[in-house]
Amino acid sequence: MxxxxxxxxxxxxxxxxxxxxxxxxxxxxxxxxxxxxxxxxxxxxxxxxxxxxxxxxxxxxxxxxxxxxxxxxxxxxxxxxxxxxxxxxxxxxxxxxxxxIYKPMKSARWQNTQKAIANDLAQWWRFVLVNNLEWDAISAEDVSEYGYLMAESVSPFTHRQYSTSTVSRRLASIQNFYSWAWQTGMLSENPQEGCQDSISRFPIGPKSALLPHLATASIVQRKRRGPRGRDPEDNPRPLKVNELRGVLNRLGPRIFGSDGAVLPWKVGDPSKRNRLMAEIAYHTGMRVDEIASISTSDVLNQARKLSSTDKWQQFVLTVRTKGRATRKVVVSSVVLRALVTYHDTERYEAILCAKKHNLDHLAFKEPTHLFVNGVCANFRDVGNPVSAQTPSRAFTKAVLAEGLIIRSAGFKLDPESGDKLVDSDGRPITFSIDLAAHTFHDLRHTFAVMFYKSEVLRGNSEPWEKLRQLLGHSTAETTRKIYLKYIDTEEATISDIAAHYTRMSLYGVR
Structure with missing residues (x-):
């Protein structure tokens, strides 16, 4: 025991x-x-x-x-x-x-994977317990009912219906769990045998192989009556120049002066970390996870090559991208100097604070990540690597504070059952929710469209391959698919962004 x-x-x-x-x-x-x-x-x-x-x-x-x-x-x-x-x-x-997560992992993001699996199975187990079912004696009707329930349910946190991707992931987790349970001997029968011919009628997720109980169901294909979330790569929403300037100012003090030089930071000043991470996304097109993965050693090694006379220097950093693979990212000398300044000032103070408040400061191991939780974090987290969610949440908060919102409808829920409340006519009762019009990922989109336009202005009419390399896409077709429609319909906005980018690059104007 x-x-x-x-x-x-x-x-x-x-x-x-x-x-x-x-x-x-x-x-x-x-x-x-x-x-x-x-x-x-x-x-x-x-x-x-x-x-x-x-x-x-x-x-x-x-x-x-x-x-x-x-x-x-x-x-x-x-x-x-x-x-x-x-x-x-x-x-x-x-x-x-x-x-x-104990399998040989191709991806080191085991925490996100394991958390998602646990949450998916928690939802399934709640359904099993509430309906007085036995987890190892479920029927086709049980799983189908759960699938329909998920497709029509509302998140208690967002008050919106679950997205198709969420429903798909939860059903896939159930499939994987029961396959594993049969393989390990917890179940005497394989719940997937004998029904493979009809699985293709229910394609959900990349594998499209569900429990046979769901093979003929059309759960996620039913017409949805609520707003859906969006994939960050779908429907790009680059920020306009005035929007970008306002959001950055709400994230923290300015990083660069009017001449492009890095402004100083001293103890007691407001944190610049979240703004710096946003500026990096805007300058390079990096994803927020990639920015959070930047290593101290990589930055300091590249900093040794900085020249006091060459303002056009470019450097290559190695970051962790999707699936924990690595890719090379090009940064300018301006960005690299800002990273070094953060390392020598704000990060240095956070590490000192972590050592001071650690019960055994000798046991504190300084992280290899450049970006860490600052001195305002609690004693447990200060000095530890910052998660990608931290700058993302800060960015969303700044967007909302700037008044850049999308009005959406949320469902009122019964506080006891969690079900939707309905009016006398049986229609769901809704209320207004203000959602941020932009996410941190839109900084990546902003970089992409301004780089595209600047290349076109320089005479490169087909910059897709070059842009693909900067964004880390697998193919140029992926890049074209994401941005071509937006570029064709938002010419005026893109020209404005590109002009600002040119002024910023050449003259340090922000």
Whole structure:
């Protein structure tokens, strides 16, 4: 028997025993107030208490779960685990999510993968428990009902219907879980056998291979009655010059002077980190994950090559991109100097603060990432690598503060059941939600269109291949598909952005 200590709210501590693994777990805060602030929802959000708890857990580095393969394992430091409301671990789901990240991983983003799996299975287990089902004795009707329910459900956080991609991912997680359960002997029958011929009738996600229970269902193909989320690569929304300037100013003090020189930062000044990360995206077209992955050693090694006389120098940084593959990114000397300044000032103070407040400062290991949580972060997080969500949230907040909004409709929910509230005619009751008109990813789009136009002005009528290389797309056709329609219809806006880009590049005007 292994003891699990789970700190919960109100300083309660509950001990849970498990035969399978050693974990130290604490409840992950939903931070509902923070989510409300980011979404600018005018109505209160009530979360229905379900029968499954998702717990953030730290795993002992030396501990190996019994049935999991030992070769080529990675040892995670933090996991999302599932428990019932009376704190019994849901071991089939927990073992499955651990097994997925203990496989030899092509991607090192195991935390995001494992968290998504745990959340998907938590939703499924809630459905199983609420309907008094046995997880290992489900029927085709059970899974089909769950699929339809997901397609029509509303997120308690956004008050909008779940996107098609979310529904698809959750159904795929169920498929993968039950396939794994059969392969490991937890189930006596393979739930996918005998129904492969009809699977193609329900294409969802890249694999389009669902449980046979869903093979003839048309869950995600039903007409949706609510607003949907958008893929960041779909429907580019580059920022106009005045919008960009306003958002950047709300993110922090200016990084560059009118002559293009990097402005100084001293202790006590407001943080420039979020603005700097946004400026990098605008200057280079990097994704937010790529910016967060920039390493200190890479920046300092390139900084040794800086010339005091050559203002047109270019440098190459290696960043982690989609799937944790690496790619080369070109940055100007102006951007590199800004990165060095951040390293020597704001980052330096954050590392000092982390060492000061660490119980054993000698045990604090300075991260290899350039961007870290600043001195205003809590003692646990200060000095640690900043997550991609941090600058993304800051950018969204700045966009909303600048008044760049898209008005959308949200559904009012019953605080007890979480179901949509309806009026006397049976129609869902909606209310207005202000959503940010731009995301951090739109800085990448802004770079792309201004680079395209500037190349055309220089006489390069087909700059797609060059732009593809800068953006890190696999093919030029991908680049063309994303931006060609926008470029054809937004000529005036693109010309304005390109003119500003030219002035900025040549004369340091911002």
């Amino acid at each position: 292994i003891l699990l200590l789970i700190p919960v709210s109100l300083r309660q501590v509950i001990a849970v025993r498990s035969d399978n693994c050693s974990l130290h777990a604490d409840i992950e805060s939903t931070r509902i107030g923070k989510r409300r602030e980011e979404q600018h929802v005018s109505e209160p959000i009530s979360i229905h208490v379900c029968d499954v708890r998702v717990v953030k857990a730290r795993r002992d580095g030396h501990d190996i779960a019994g049935p999991l393969p030992q070769p080529q394992m990675i040892t995670p430091t933090e996991l999302q685990m599932l428990f019932t409301n009376d704190w019994h671990p849901i071991m089939p789901a927990n073992l499955f999510s651990m097994q997925r």
